[in-house]
Amino acid sequence: MTDPHQKLQDALDALDAAFAPHAEPSVPVGGCTHCYTDADLEALAGPVQQVPEDLIYSVAHKTPDHWDDFPGLYRRLTPRIVRLLTADRLDHALVASRLLAADWRNWPAPERTALDRVWQAWWRAALHTHPSTGHIADILEILAVITGTPAPWLAVWAQTRTKASDLHLSDALDRWLIEGELADLHLGFYDELHATPALLPWLLSLEEDRIGAAQLIEVERIAYS
Template sequence: MSSWEAAKRRMYDVFGHVPRPEHADGCSHCVAPGEDRPLLAGPVGSIEAAALARYAAKALNTWGGVAEFRYFLPRLLECAAADDFGYPDPEIVFGKLASADWRVWPEEERDAVAGFLGEWWHETLRRHPVRPSIDTVVCALAATGMDLAPCLEIWSRLDTDAAINHLHDFVLTGLSGKRLTNAFWDRHSPAYQQTLTWLTGGPAAAAVEAAFAAQTREPLLELLAEIHPALLPPHGDG
C-alpha cells in the first residue's frame, strides 16, 4: 500500500469511531426532507461522490454541524482530493476544515488530518499532470489554515520532473504580477502571503537557479528559464 493510500485508510480508521448520525438535518429551505437518508444508508466509504456533493457544498452552513461533518470527513476529503465532486470545488471543501476548527480536535484526529494533507501534497508533486491542478491543491491546503512552509520547502527542491512542471504550471496559471489569481484565496490570510513571498520574494527564484545548474535536459531547462523572470524579486528586494 502506498503512503497516500495508507493516509486515506488512516482517516477512515481514526474517524470510524464517530457515531453515525440518526439524521443529518439541514435548513428547510435548502435541504429537502429525507435528503440525508441515502448518505446514512450504508458505510461512509461507499457513498457515491455525486450523492455527497450537495452535502459537501452546504456542510456547516445550511446542512448539519461539526458532528455530522466529522462523520463524513474521510469520504469528503477523499472525493475532494480527487476532484470528484465537480462542485463544490476542492478549495471549498478543504476550507470547511478551518470552519470546523479542526486544529483543536483530539490529537489522533488532528494527526490523521495532517497526515492526509501532507500525503496529498507529496502525491501531487509525484505526478504531472494531476487533477486537481497544482494551483487548486496549494489554495485548498492554504484554506485549511495549515502552515504551508513544509510544503513549499519540499517543492523548493525541484528534484523531480513533476515538481518542475508543477512550478511552471503554477507560475503561468496561478500567478499574475505579484498576486495569486485563484479566486478562492483569502488575500488577508498568512498562507497567501507565505505563498506569494515564496514565489516572488526570492526563494522560488533561487530554487529555479539551483535546479537550472543541476539539470541537463533541454526541455526542463527551457521550462525553468521561462518562469525565472516572473519569480525574481523587485529590484532592491533581494
Template sequence: MTDPWQRLGAALDAYAVVAPRDSRFRPAACGHCHTAEELAALAGPVESVPGRLLAAVAYRSPGHWSDPTALLRRLAPRLMRAVVAGGQGVGAGSLGTRFRQADWPRWPEPERVALLTLWRTWFDLTVRHDPAPVPVDEVLDLVATATGGLAPWLDRWPAAGHPVADRRLAELLDGWVVHDRADALRLGHGGEYLAGSELFTWLNGLDPARLTPDQRYALALLDADRP
C-alpha cells in the same frame, strides 16, 4: 510500502478508521435547500451518501448546517477520497476552507494526525509522480488553506533535478507567476486566504535557476512594481 499509490490508499484508509461514525448523528439544515430524505441520507451510512450531498457539505457555508463540524468530521474521509480521485464535484479550495472553519487542529489527536498524514502523502505524490489526477495548484488550494500556510508546503518540494517535480513546479509557477500576479494569490472557497505575500517571499528565496525565463521576467516586473 514503496508504491506511492498504495501509500496514498493506506493513508485514506487510516483516516477513515479514526473518523467518527456515530449512527445517532442527526443533521439539520435549511429546509429550503434539503429535503427530509436528503437529511436522512446524511445521517445514514457514510458510504451511501450521494455524491451531490457530499459536494454540498464542501460548498455550503457552516451556517447552513446545525452542526457543521460534526457533519464534516463524519463525511471528511469520503470527501477526501472524492477530491483525491479528481474532485467528483467536490472543490479542493472549498473543502480546505471547511476544514479551516471546523478548526481541525482541535479535533481528537488520532483524527488530526491521520488527516495531516493524508495531506502530506497526497501532496508528495502529486509533486513527484505521474499521473497526478489533481493538478498541484488544487492540492495546494486545499492543504494550504486548511493549514493556514503555503510556504511549509512549497518547502516540501524536492530539490532541482527531479524530472517530475521540476515539471510540476514549472506548471504551477506558469499559472501563479506568469499568468497571474504572484503577490495577489488568493486561495480557499471565496479567496479568503491571502497567500500572495507568502508566495512572493518564497519565490525570492528560490534559486533563480529553477525559474523559466518567462517566470523570472514576470517576477522582476512584479518586484519593480512593489513599494
C-alpha cells in the same frame, strides 16, 4: 521506497479507521429543508459509507448555515469528502474554507494526525507525477489554507528534484503569473491566506534551472517592482 501513491492510499485507509467511531448511524441531521429532502437528511444520519455520493459532494460545498450542526456533520463525512478531494472531484478552495469553518485543527488528536498524514502523502504523490490528479496549484492552495501557511509545502517542493516536480512548477507559474496575480496572491475561497509574502522569496531562492527564463523574468519583475 514505498510508492508515493500507495502511501496516499494507505493514509486514506488510516483516515477511515480514525473516523470509524463516527461512521455508524448518528443523531438526526437537521438542515435546510429547501435544499434537502427528509430522505436526504435521513441518509446523512445513516452509515457514512452508505451516504450517496451526490450528497457528499453537496455537503462538502454548502455554506455552514445550511446545517444545525455544521462542524459535527462535516467532521463525520470528512473521510468521504477527502477521498473526493484527492480525486480532484471537489472545489479545493471551497473545501479548504469549509474545513476551517469546521475547526478541523481542534478535532481529537487521532483524527488530526490521520488528516495530517493524508495531506503529507497527497502532496508528495502529486509532486512525483505529472500530470497529477488535479492542478498542483489547487492542491497547494488547500494545503496552505487549512494549515495556515504554504511554508512546509514549499519546502517539500524545493527538496523534490524530479522532472515531474519542475513541470508542476512551470504549470503553477503559468497560473500565478496571469495578469500579475502573483504580486498579490490570496488563497482560499474567501481569500483567507495571503500567499505572496512566502511565495515570492521561495521562488527567488530556487536553483536557476528550476524556473524557465521567461517565467523567471516575470517573477523578478514582480519581486523588485
